[in-house]
Amino acid sequence: MTSGVDSLNPAQREAVLHPGGPLLILAGAGSGKTRVITFRIAELLRRGVWPDRILAVTFTNKAAGEMRERIEKLTGGRARGMWVGTFHATCARLLRMYAEKVRLGRDFVIFDDNDQRTLVSRVLKDLGVADRFATPRAMLSAIDGAKNRGEGPDVFVGHDYFSDIVARVYPVYQERLEKANGVDFGDLLLKTLKLCGDPDVGKRLAERFDHVLVDEFQDTNRVQYDVVNHLAARLGNLCVVGDDDQSIYSWRGADVRNILDFERDHPTTHTVKLEQNYRSTQTILDAANAVIARNLERKQKRLFTEKGPGELLLYHTAEDERSEAQFVVRVMQKLAIEEERVPSDFAVFYRTHAQSRALEEALLSAELPYSVIGGIRFYDRAEVKDLLAYLRVLANPADEVSLERVINKPTRGIGESTYERVVARARASDETVWKTMEAIAQSGDGELTPAAKKKLSAFITMMDDLRNEFIVHDGSLGALADAVLERTQYVERLAADGSHESQERIENLLELTGSIKDYEGDVIAKEGMPPSIHDYLEQVSLVAPSDTEGKGVTLMTVHAAKGLEYPVVFVTGLEDGVFPSLRNGEDEDAMAEERRLAYVAITRAEERLFLTNARARRLFGQDARPFRESRFLADIPDHCIARPINQPRQRPSWMDRARDGARDGGGDDSGYAHRQEPPARKIERDGGISVEYDGDVSYDDVESTFRLGQRVRHAKFGEGEVRGFTGAGSDLKLTVYFPSVGPKTIIARFVELV
DNA sequence: GTACGGGCTATTTTT
DNA sequence: TAGCCCGTAC
Numbered sequence: 001m002t003s004g005v006d007s008l009n010p011a012q013r014e015a016v017l018h019p020g021g022p023l024l025i026l027a028g029a030g031s032g033k034t035r036v037i038t039f040r041i042a043e044l045l046r047r048g049v050w051p052d053r054i055l056a057v058t059f060t061n062k063a064a065g066e067m068r069e070r071i072e073k074l075t076g077g078r079a080r081g082m083w084v085g086t087f088h089a090t091c092a093r094l095l096r097m098y099a100e101k102v103r104l105g106r107d108f109v110i111f112d113d114n115d116q117r118t119l120v121s122r123v124l125k126d127l128g129v130a131d132r133f134a135t136p137r138a139m140l141s142a143i144d145g146a147k148n149r150g151e152g153p154d155v156f157v158g159h160d161y162f163s164d165i166v167a168r169v170y171p172v173y174q175e176r177l178e179k180a181n182g183v184d185f186g187d188l189l190l191k192t193l194k195l196c197g198d199p200d201v202g203k204r205l206a207e208r209f210d211h212v213l214v215d216e217f218q219d220t221n222r223v224q225y226d227v228v229n230h231l232a233a234r235l236g237n238l239c240v241v242g243d244d245d246q247s248i249y250s251w252r253g254a255d256v257r258n259i260l261d262f263e264r265d266h267p268t269t270h271t272v273k274l275e276q277n278y279r280s281t282q283t284i285l286d287a288a289n290a291v292i293a294r295n296l297e298r299k300q301k302r303l304f305t306e307k308g309p310g311e312l313l314l315y316h317t318a319e320d321e322r323s324e325a326q327f328v329v330r331v332m333q334k335l336a337i338e339e340e341r342v343p344s345d346f347a348v349f350y351r352t353h354a355q356s357r358a359l360e361e362a363l364l365s366a367e368l369p370y371s372v373i374g375g376i377r378f379y380d381r382a383e384v385k386d387l388l389a390y391l392r393v394l395a396n397p398a399d400e401v402s403l404e405r406v407i408n409k410p411t412r413g414i415g416e417s418t419y420e421r422v423v424a425r426a427r428a429s430d431e432t433v434w435k436t437m438e439a440i441a442q443s444g445d446g447e448l449t450p451a452a453k454k455k456l457s458a459f460i461t462m463m464d465d466l467r468n469e470f471i472v473h474d475g476s477l478g479a480l481a482d483a484v485l486e487r488t489q490y491v492e493r494l495a496a497d498g499s500h501e502s503q504e505r506i507e508n509l510l511e512l513t514g515s516i517k518d519y520e521g522d523v524i525a526k527e528g529m530p531p532s533i534h535d536y537l538e539q540v541s542l543v544a545p546s547d548t549e550g551k552g553v554t555l556m557t558v559h560a561a562k563g564l565e566y567p568v569v570f571v572t573g574l575e576d577g578v579f580p581s582l583r584n585g586e587d588e589d590a591m592a593e594e595r596r597l598a599y600v601a602i603t604r605a606e607e608r609l610f611l612t613n614a615r616a617r618r619l620f621g622q623d624a625r626p627f628r629e630s631r632f633l634a635d636i637p638d639h640c641i642a643r644p645i646n647q648p649r650q651r652p653s654w655m656d657r658a659r660d661g662a663r664d665g666g667g668d669d670s671g672y673a674h675r676q677e678p679p680a681r682k683i684e685r686d687g688g689i690s691v692e693y694d695g696d697v698s699y700d701d702v703e704s705t706f707r708l709g710q711r712v713r714h715a716k717f718g719e720g721e722v723r724g725f726t727g728a729g730s731d732l733k734l735t736v737y738f739p740s741v742g743p744k745t746i747i748a749r750f751v752e753l754v
Numbered sequence: 755g756t757a758c759g760g761g762c763t764a765t766t767t768t769t
Numbered sequence: 770t771a772g773c774c775c776g777t778a779c
Contacts, residue, residue, distance in 0.1 A: 058768090059768045060768045060769080061768085062768085063768085086768080086769060087768095087769075089769085110769090112769080113769090185769050189769095216768085219768075248766080249766085249767080251765085251766065251767085252766090252767065252768080252769090353766085354764080374766095374767080411755070411756080413755080415755060542769060557765085557766060557767090559765095559767070559768085560766090560768090562768085581765060581766080583765060583766095620763085620764055
């Protein structure tokens with residue numbers, strides 16, 4: 001099936017057909033990037049490259065899944081055996097092949113960020129570090145950062161007060177991790193890189209693949225870059241695809257330099273720019289281009305489309321976050337009628353999760369279905385983590401983080417003091433906590449009371465039984481999970497509590513055991529044999545639940561929006577300090593990244609884009625700082641955007657003013673310069689109220705006057721209800737449903753508010 | 755061993 | 770505002 005190549009544009013075709021060697025594909029937003037990668041892989045297969053000698057890496061499971069699916073569709077079964085996966089999954093796979101080379105057991109477990117945090121807290125406690133700045137979170141991000149740069153605990157050196165603490169904590173953290181036969185996300189990459197440096201394995205790895213393709217290359221960190229280079233070292237067939245303008249994860253270690261310097265690092269690089277956009281209108285692209293153009297250090301690109309200009313962007317300033325949310329909802333209702341949009345056409349973006357609340361409330365009261373992406377994750381729920389921790393201890397008794405979590409959950413009389421004594425002894429004898437527990441249960445320990453000893457024994461016996469019955473003598477994972485919940489009386493205790501919250505927790509646990517059984521069934525169907533508990537745990541650590549596909553209106557952070565597209569997009573909270581965030585002050589690199597974030601947000605929109613902000617915003621319970629609109633708004637060319645002609649502080653509707661008679665005209669003590677509101681005059685005409693307005697009426701004003709469902713009276717038809725809008729300003733027309741005559745389109749001037 | 759309340763602190767989070 | 774940690778009281 002080669003016919004597809006004809007459907008590509010020249011740049012895309014060039015990228016797909018390029019013979020080999022380093023290939024840099026600069027793929028602008030919406031330029032058909034995934035299409036190009038999949039076509040290129042199909043092309044490689046067509047040329048006779050063995051599928052299992054092709055490696056394609058992505059960042060998300062979703063992207064990997066999509067890629068695999070599309071390749072299969074394109075090539076039939078010919079891609080079987082190809083390596084498609086996330087960086088982390090790919091590294092895990094390689095590490096399991098050569099685990100012993102990096103002093104790991106083959107059954108190593110992966111510590112997710114929660115586990116990492118617990119472990120760091122533990123280490124801080126044990127080392128007696130009590131410093132206001134040495135929070136687990138800060139420590140972790142320092143350690144993570146070091147790992148992303150390729151600095152192991154042996155290499156890391158402190159150079160100031162804070163990093164000196166890190167230098168003390170890091171080695172202990174790493175030691176504990178290794179003792180638990182665990183790796184964190186950073187280790188998956190770093191240890192793979194170490195593998196690459198191994199005299200024996202390194203050579204084999206470099207020869208393992210003929211072609212390496214990397215998606216979202218702008219998000220790679222140093223270590224990922226080095227790994228990828230090594231894997232492609234023999235033939236140099238390294239194809240990287242990315243967009244430096246969409247690099248928004250530097251705080252996670254991503255280094256834009258990887259893409260900016262790629263050509264320098266690989267002098268024979270062939271570069272292809274994909275600039276034709278298949279997603280958005282030209283107006284949206286113009287806005288995006290203008291915003292990103294202000295970043296200095298970037299690969300020049302200019303998106304264009306063959307689509308027409310489409311609608312103007314609309315900018316609206318609301319009084320506070322609640323009326324901002326109301327505006328968003330009203331526009332949705334309006335578009336639902338006028339353009340027959342459905343909730344899933346809409347996406348609302350914000351800079352931080354904390355901003356979702358007001359939007360949720362507004363959507364809720366408008367009875368619009370919505371889903372929030374991100375936020376509290378299923379796998380972060382305490383009860384879910386508890387059950388998983390049981391499974392992990394069963395799979396790997398050396399996992400102390402999980403052991404500490406479950407040893408007294410639900411309470412079984414093994415309190416902190418008992419546990420601490422066991423830990424102390426374990427450290428003294430350089431044994432794992434589990435082994436020490438076993439020893440104590442058997443031979444005793446002067447420091448522990450007989451009662452405590454007995455409880456420890458009971459716990460060990462319970463766990464051993466579970467392990468023997470369900471893991472050693474096969475048995476199923478689902479059955480194991482059920483047995484854990486039953487024998488620990490976990491569910492029983494929750495049920496006894498009887499609260500609504502406990503009920504919810506039980507339901508979450510049922511959902512988890514259900515998903516375990518589903519997973520088990522899927523693997524059996526696909527591979528003919530049941531998965532091991534290690535397979536399952538790896539899957540859980542590496543694969544976030546795919547709740548990404550929300551129903552109804554989608555709410556999410558801009559970060560979460562990358563790679564997605566929606567017909568109608570709202571970018572909210574466009575205030576200096578919120579978006580862009582000024583948490584890092586005016587730092588140039590940070591501001592450049594905020595700008596890229598804005599670029600990502602804008603380029604998600606296919607047809608319509610609404611930009612909103614609020615004059616005052618309550619965040620974290622504090623009243624907001626003085627309002628300044630986002631600096632990014634000023635970069636959007638005038639021809640792209642409909643701005644309000646004024647931004648009255650109280651935003652009284654001009655109809656209200658007309659009715660109340662003209663009051664003093666728009667006094668302004670907001671400290672924010674804006675134009676005077678044009679005078680409005682009320683005139684009686686044709687039985688309705690007509691408002692003459694000098695100049696255009698902004699969208700803003702129209703919206704604040706007539707709402708959907710608003711009751712209005714017309715001289716001829718009597719009372720009715722507003723069902724929709726067309727036109728704007730003095731040409732505004734309403735679709736009004738009159739019980740007497742049905743729906744009628746009425747010029748707004750000729751109705752009166754009821 | 756647990757339950758409660760005061761005080762503190764708050765981005766973004768693919769894996 | 771809300772969630773988390775820690776200290777205190779039972």
